[in-house]
Amino acid sequence: QVQLQESGPGLVKPSETLSLTCAVSGGSFSSSDYFWGWIRQPPGKGLEWIGSIYYSGSTYYNPSLTSRVTLSVDTSKNQFSLKLKSVTATDTAVYYCASRPSSGYEFKYWGQGSLVIVSS
Amino acid sequence: DIQLTQSPSFLSASVGDRVTITCRASQGISSFLAWYQQQPGKAPKLLIYAASTLQGGVPARFSGSGSGTEFTLTISSLQPEDFATYYCQQLNSYPRMYAFGQGTKLEIK
Numbered sequence: 084q085v086q087l088q089e090s091g092p093g094l095v096k097p098s099e100t101l102s103l104t105c106a107v108s109g110g111s112f113s114s115s116d117y118f119w120g121w122i123r124q125p126p127g128k129g130l131e132w133i134g135s136i137y138y139s140g141s142t143y144y145n146p147s148l149t150s151r152v153t154l155s156v157d158t159s160k161n162q163f164s165l166k167l168k169s170v171t172a173t174d175t176a177v178y179y180c181a182s183r184p185s186s187g188y189e190f191k192y193w194g195q196g197s198l199v200i201v202s203s
Numbered sequence: 204d205i206q207l208t209q210s211p212s213f214l215s216a217s218v219g220d221r222v223t224i225t226c227r228a229s230q231g232i233s234s235f236l237a238w239y240q241q242q243p244g245k246a247p248k249l250l251i252y253a254a255s256t257l258q259g260g261v262p263a264r265f266s267g268s269g270s271g272t273e274f275t276l277t278i279s280s281l282q283p284e285d286f287a288t289y290y291c292q293q294l295n296s297y298p299r300m301y302a303f304g305q306g307t308k309l310e311i312k
Contacts, residue, residue: 179246189237
């Protein structure tokens with residue numbers, strides 16, 4: 084059973100970079116079994132996929148965010164990270180890390196979520 | 204891009220009722236559709252994938268069907284713990300990205 088846990092600052096100033104990390108346990112992070120990803124949810128709104136990354140480092144991003152997003156993996160620490168630059172108040176959201184099996188497309192495992200507020 | 208539209212956006216029902224939520228895709232997506240349940244303040248939980256396959260541990264009162272552009276999630280007999288928001292989700296082939304429906308909030312009547 085894969086377990087995911089987000090960590091990072093809960094408050095980010097406008098125009099700065101939002102950085103979150105997702106620690107993975109209970110599974111082989113470096114295996115080809117899973118893709119890892121980030122999904123966010125603004126307060127009271129729906130879900131928006133941000134991007135996904137494979138253990139090898141290959142990535143794909145939501146076209147609406149691709150100019151500001153970078154995902155990376157650290158296989159030595161069993162974790163992957165999100166950086167979103169030039170944030171504004173509209174980036175305020177609960178950020179979830181999640182995983183999907185390589186053979187599927189559904190997000191089977193989710194972290195508990197990390198609320199990030201963009202405010203000065 | 205493929206868009207997913209759920210209907211209704213809000214649904215009021217009673218314990219024991221049978222309810223159906225529909226997810227329509229702007230173009231055919233075969234059976235690449237998943238359904239999630241989200242309780243307030245919690246992460247989404249996978250209920251169904253491949254349009255009709257029940258995720259392990261999910262009660263059998265949940266079922267999914269459909270293919271192409273129209274999909275449904277049915278709860279055969281609502282239980283108190285089923286009152287939540289439901290989302291459909293698919294993987295778009297090109298550009299390669301995931302999309303979610305806007306959600307259906309199921310409330311107690």
